[in-house]
Amino acid sequence: xxxxxxxxxxxxxxxxxxxxxxxxxxxxxxxxxxxxxxxxxxxxxxxxxxxxxxxxxxxxxxxxxxxxxxxxxxxxxxxxxxxxxxxxxxxxxxxxxxxxxxxxxxxxxxxxxxxxxxxxxxxxxxxxxxxxxxxxxxxxxxxxxxxxxxxxxxxxxxxxxxxxxxxxxxxxxxxxxxxxxxxxxxxxxxxxxxxxxxxxxxxxxxxxxxxxxxxxxxxxxxxxxxxxxxxxxxxxxxxxxxxxxxxxxxxxxxxxxxxxxxxxxxxxxxxxxxxxxxxxxxxxxxxxxxxxxxxxxxxxxxxxxxxxxxxxxxxxxxxxxxxxxxxxxxxxxxxxxxxxxxxxxxxxxxxxxxxxxxxxxxxxxxxxxxxxxxxxxxxxxxxxxxxx
Numbered sequence: 001x002x003x004x005x006x007x008x009x010x011x012x013x014x015x016x017x018x019x020x021x022x023x024x025x026x027x028x029x030x031x032x033x034x035x036x037x038x039x040x041x042x043x044x045x046x047x048x049x050x051x052x053x054x055x056x057x058x059x060x061x062x063x064x065x066x067x068x069x070x071x072x073x074x075x076x077x078x079x080x081x082x083x084x085x086x087x088x089x090x091x092x093x094x095x096x097x098x099x100x101x102x103x104x105x106x107x108x109x110x111x112x113x114x115x116x117x118x119x120x121x122x123x124x125x126x127x128x129x130x131x132x133x134x135x136x137x138x139x140x141x142x143x144x145x146x147x148x149x150x151x152x153x154x155x156x157x158x159x160x161x162x163x164x165x166x167x168x169x170x171x172x173x174x175x176x177x178x179x180x181x182x183x184x185x186x187x188x189x190x191x192x193x194x195x196x197x198x199x200x201x202x203x204x205x206x207x208x209x210x211x212x213x214x215x216x217x218x219x220x221x222x223x224x225x226x227x228x229x230x231x232x233x234x235x236x237x238x239x240x241x242x243x244x245x246x247x248x249x250x251x252x253x254x255x256x257x258x259x260x261x262x263x264x265x266x267x268x269x270x271x272x273x274x275x276x277x278x279x280x281x282x283x284x285x286x287x288x289x290x291x292x293x294x295x296x297x298x299x300x301x302x303x304x305x306x307x308x309x310x311x312x313x314x315x316x317x318x319x320x321x322x323x324x325x326x327x328x329x330x331x332x333x334x335x336x337x338x339x340x341x342x343x344x345x346x347x348x349x350x351x352x353x354x355x356x357x358x359x360x361x362x363x364x365x366x367x368x369x370x371x372x373x374x375x376x377x378x379x380x381x382x383x384x385x386x387x388x
Contacts, residue, residue: 309369
């Protein structure tokens with residue numbers, strides 16, 4: 001069997017041009033497939049990693065996003081006073097009453113307007129989100145009309161650099177800091193003092209309340225207490241689950257579009273591999289007859305040609321994956337279908353994606369090589385030798 005495998009691999013080298021063209025077609029398909037998976041993984045990393053398992057978001061019941069939600073001040077005060085809520089500095093509840101609205105800003109490149117999220121936050125906003133940290137400037141002062149912006153905002157939009165003033169709500173807001181959020185969705189937001197932003201946007205109620213639990217096991221009791229309180233119409237979600245729901249619509253769109261393109265391209269690649277392997281069988285009929293005459297079984301011949309096809313697909317898969325890895329240098333900026341706000345994220349290549357991509361390439365090789373390999377194994381010895 002080792003002799004047959006060596007024979008098959010040497011034939012790939014002997015037919016270098018055909019090998020390169022076939023592997024190139026498979027590499028293109030694998031590139032598309034890998035890019036789709038990486039895009040979806042990058043989206044989920046940006047949105048889902050925005051949330052923490054220890055935090056809870058409280059919204060108005062039935063609200064899909066914070067923009068649609070409204071939590072009245074008495075309800076917010078009740079939420080903060082619940083015994084399940086962790087306490088911070090000075091014994092104050094570790095919670096942040098927040099307001100979320102959308103504004104329009106012009107991008108640097110296209111000079112076209114895009115929706116940007118403005119988030120009014122409380123004192124403990126950064127404590128609740130340890131992934132958020134300033135990389136330039138300082139934090140806005142509580143009670144002042146100052147803002148800090150995510151680095152994606154600073155990179156993409158005009159007039160959004162440290163020291164600039166961004167105009168919204170009829171006022172100019174000085175940018176005093178730029179923050180990083182480890183690639184999460186917060187990098188596409190503008191933050192300011194919630195008590196200063198609410199009057200500007202004529203918002204009498206908060207959008208949500210974010211809180212940290214003393215113990216994660218107390219979430220069911222907190223959820224039951226809040227949602228059964230007849231005074232309010234509230235819903236509690238773990239923050240990570242909330243942001244997972246936010247990514248669902250866009251993730252489904254990316255997957256459906258990407259898988260459709262991949263299936264179409266893969267059919268062409270499989271047919272190309274099949275034609276290549278049929279041509280290889282036709283040109284080596286005499287050699288196959290000689291191998292059978294030397295005592296090699298049909299299964300050995302089938303395995304050798306199938307291995308040749310699998311190795312060909314593996315070359316294409318590895319090449320496509322290598323090219324797709326450079327997509328991690330690209331940042332995608334698009335609109336989140338759930339919140340209708342600008343969201344920037346990058347392609348993300350993970351170990352599970354690498355395994356899926358290579359298995360997919362081997363599957364194409366198997367489907368494209370099985371029938372030609374079966375034909376090679378079924379050749380009659382005498383007929384094959386006569387055609388030599």
